[in-house]
Amino acid sequence: MIMSLGPYASFIVTSYAAAALVIVILIGWIVLDYRNQTRRLRELDRSGVTRRSGRSAMDAS
DSSP states (O other), X not given: OOOOXXXXXXXXXXXXXXXXXXXXXXXXXXXXXXXHHHHHHHHHHHTTOOOGGGSOHHHHO
């Protein structure tokens, strides 16, 4: 199916391409941030830092 976009075809195609590029950049940013946060959590775990929410009620006093 061939669509005719009329005189605004270049604007429409450019807009869709820009939106797709922004989405790809955001997905890449999320993936890189996830890897960075996972690495930081592993480093903290190796250094012996524990989560405060992991303590029992008896440890808090």
